[in-house]
Amino acid sequence: MSSRSDVTAAGAAHPPPVVGVFLKLLPITLAVFIAFLTIGLLLPVLPLHVSDALGMSTLMVGMVIGTQFAAALLSRAWAGNLADTRGAKRAVVTGFLFASCSGGAYLVSLAFLSAPTASVWILLLGRVLLGCGESLIVTGALSWGVGLVGPQNAGKVMAWVGIAMYGAYAVGAPVGMVVQEGYGFAGICVAAAILPVLALVLVLNVRAIAPTAARRTPFYKVLGAVWGAGIGLALCSVGFGVITAFIALLFAAREWGDASLAFTAFGLAFIGARIFFGHLPDKLGGARVALVCVCIEAAGQLLIWGAQTPVMAYAGAALTGLGYSLAFPGFGVEAVRRAPPQSRGVAMGAYVAFLDISLGLTGPVSGAVAGAWGIETVYLAGAVAVALSVLIAMRLLASGSKGSRHA
Known part of the structure; x- marks a missing residue:
């Protein structure tokens, strides 16, 4: 009862208009979009790299792709706990760093093309890092957004974060093909390492919210x-x-x-x-x-x-x-x-x-x-x-x- 009244009181005390909600969420939304380009760039490129450049089976292609999602699952509770205990902004920033490191791992894997098995293992490490980063970014961004605009606008937060994620998939895939054609898989790796850092810079000045004590x-x-x-x-x-x-x-x-x-x-x-x-x-x-x-x-x-x-x-x-x-x-x-x-x-x-x-x-x-x-x-x-x-x-x-x- 008290928690519900507290939420209602908070919403009444700070009733952000629709435009205000959009503007408050804009830096986080753009940052999520830029960071998720790291995933979008790889969508049409990584399966072909594993299959053609490394000569692996379709089963291994599926393993490399699926590892990111498995890592996201296993880190979901940790990401939520970090957002609650250390703050949502801390979770998002940590996620950007993890995602950037995944691009570095992809780049290192290219040094082992003559040893495909070793190269795949390094790629798998990169996918684990990216999965953890994705979990931190999404969990933190949702919590951060709700903290900034209030729980009464939670639906808008979910909608805009979702649009940023899938918009990055839609834009990132064709851009990834262009980068691949111009600079090869190495260009993809460098872009995957740089983009999350740009996203991090975008949110540095956004107000942090206090960790929840619940x-x-x-x-x-x-x-x-x-x-x-x-x-x-x-x-x-x-x-x-x-x-x-x-x-x-x-x-x-x-x-x-x-x-x-x-x-x-x-x-x-x-x-x-x-x-x-x-x-x-x-x-x-x-x-x-x-x-x-x-x-x-x-x-x-x-x-x-x-x-x-x-x-x-x-x-x-x-x-x-x-x-x-x-x-x-x-x-x-x-x-x-x-x-x-x-x-x-x-x-x-x-x-x-x-x-x-x-x-x-x-x-x-x-x-x-x-x-x-x-x-x-x-x-x-x-x-x-x-x-x-x-x-x-x-x-x-x-x-x-x-x-x-x-x-």
């Missing part, structure tokens, strides 16, 4: 409340995972040329859906929106699987991004609604952990599928996984029909 609730105490929505998120995230890991290899196998526009199509559709339809999960109910959106996403995966031209693959990537964009908050609304009010922040952390698990497993499992049945088959498998999340959405809709609408 005691964190352990993840396991809220997993029982969010596991259903979390499984739905894990299944629908497979569509994003297989595009991240294997669309570049699919284009190479079909001799379609540059795959970066597929990432751009995915990112633009994702951002457009968030901007124009992001209010629908709160208005119509999370499970209902997720049910429709995962069907759209599954259709996108099937379109890529059966694509005979690059344009069909681009369209499939766009449909995947469109559906996934609102499936994420759709299942998320259900997770928050089912969690105890006093533990909703921890519940969202536990919910996002299902995303980390999904993306961490999707790379190696899809790599094994590609090695056994062909690269295009990963998109059929992706469609099946996404379609299974329909069942989760239907179950959530049936079990919570009376309470799925939020005031």
Whole structure:
């Protein structure tokens, strides 16, 4: 009761207007965008480097890609604890440093091209550093943003941070191809090391918020409340995972040329859906929106699987991004609604952990599928996984029909 009244009082005392919220979040949003270009640049380039330059199998490609997400999962609780106990700004700055070091590790790996196994191990180290950095940046940026503009604007914080992340994927992929063509993989490595430092400089003068003194609730105490929505998120995230890991290899196998526009199509559709339809999960109910959106996403995966031209693959990537964009908050609304009010922040952390698990497993499992049945088959498998999340959405809709609408 007291915590809720405190929040209400804080919101009443500091009611930032919409423009004020945007301006306060702008430096953090831009910094997240610049830092996530480090990930976006590598999307179409790293799978080809591991496959062609190092001569590794599709399974190893999946392992290299998936390691980042596995590291993000394992560091999620640590990142949250650092943000709570040392301050969100400290977490974000530390994340930028980790991300910059990942670019340095990629650069060192080039010295071992004649020993591919050693080179891959160094790449894996870089992916671990990047995963930890991503976890710190996202967790810290969300906490920092909410601290600056108030919990009543938490939805705006999540929307802008998400747009920055996926906007970086959309822009970074084609830029990565340009850098690769002009300067090779070494140019990519240097850019990956420099960009997080630029992001760090951008937020140096942004006001820090005091660390929270609240005691964190352990993840396991809220997993029982969010596991259903979390499984739905894990299944629908497979569509994003297989595009991240294997669309570049699919284009190479079909001799379609540059795959970066597929990432751009995915990112633009994702951002457009968030901007124009992001209010629908709160208005119509999370499970209902997720049910429709995962069907759209599954259709996108099937379109890529059966694509005979690059344009069909681009369209499939766009449909995947469109559906996934609102499936994420759709299942998320259900997770928050089912969690105890006093533990909703921890519940969202536990919910996002299902995303980390999904993306961490999707790379190696899809790599094994590609090695056994062909690269295009990963998109059929992706469609099946996404379609299974329909069942989760239907179950959530049936079990919570009376309470799925939020005031």
